[in-house]
Amino acid sequence: MLRIAVPNKGSLSGPASDMLREAGYRQRRDTRELVLADPDNGVEFFFLRPRDVAVYVGSGTVDAGITGRDLLLDSGADAVEHLPLRFAGSTFRFAAPAGTVTEVSQLAGKRIASSYTTLVRAHLATKGIEPAAVVHLDGAVESSVRLGVADVIADVVETGTTLRAAGLEIFGEPILRSEAVLVRRTGEEPPAGLEVVTRRLQGVITAHEYVLMDYDVPVELVDAAVAVTPGFESPTVSPLHNGESAAVRAMVRRGDTNRVMDALYEVGARGIIVTSIHACRL
């Protein structure tokens, strides 16, 4: 059976299990369950700390796992990104009290607190900057400056709410753009069975990111309408019974739905209907 590590806690845990469930896999009902077999699909899930997932994958004790790109890079484990999963998006950034440190070059000689110290050290090394110290903290890193443990932090930023509440401001370019990722062991062929898991997860991502759009358009306007909705490969165009119009079906990015409907209406399409995709395999 393919062994897959899944975060047992934290912000990745819920969405990771939801995604696997949507891909047709059994997921645990009780958060105290540590292992769950899904024999029908030939997979066994191990619920592990998100920070440890890449370590298990790198050691070869599990075949693949879901973690954050930031956690993967910080772990230094022999694991590589296999598939970005498009949830838990965040940036990893430096921040300091307003006006104190405003450029990365000013980090020389400063104390920097983070839960991702390997990542921070590696980043500073590429810039040739030597800090006074890189202080490892487990969490609530935003409080470290006020409490006098550090001058600057490097932390996960999603909305920026936590930073603002702590009176901190980001500076410099993002150190990293992170999201949840499926990881596998470095330098090995993907293990047997991972291809099916990958295709299923890709199907879930596509079903979330795209909608199906149907519309009717006079035959002489089909080319203009199809230019607005080119679809994945090419849209399906079927003749209507009246012989004057065609029915068109195409996949459209969910975020573009209303702009595309406006454009189609302008072209002359009518009866535009948008449907969510429940599942797909491209």
Ligand SMILES: Nc1ncnc2c1ncn2[C@@H]1O[C@H](COP(=O)(O)OP(=O)(O)OP(=O)(O)O)[C@@H](O)[C@H]1O
């Ligand atoms: N607010 C957030 N938005 C998006 N991703 C986040 C957020 N907070 C943490 N993450 C991501 O979650 C992963 C860290 O998971 P981890 O469980 O260690 O911390 P957590 O989600 O902050 O949970 P906790 O602090 O409760 O242990 C990283 O990949 C990080 O980028």
Ligand SMILES: O=P(O)(O)OC[C@H]1O[C@H](OP(=O)(O)OP(=O)(O)O)[C@H](O)[C@@H]1O
């Ligand atoms: O930009 P925001 O939307 O505010 O989100 C980012 C915050 O969310 C996470 O914190 P969490 O609540 O998990 O606490 P932690 O620092 O103890 O991990 C992360 O570590 C940041 O602190």
Ligand SMILES: [Mg+2]
């Ligand atoms: Mg956290």
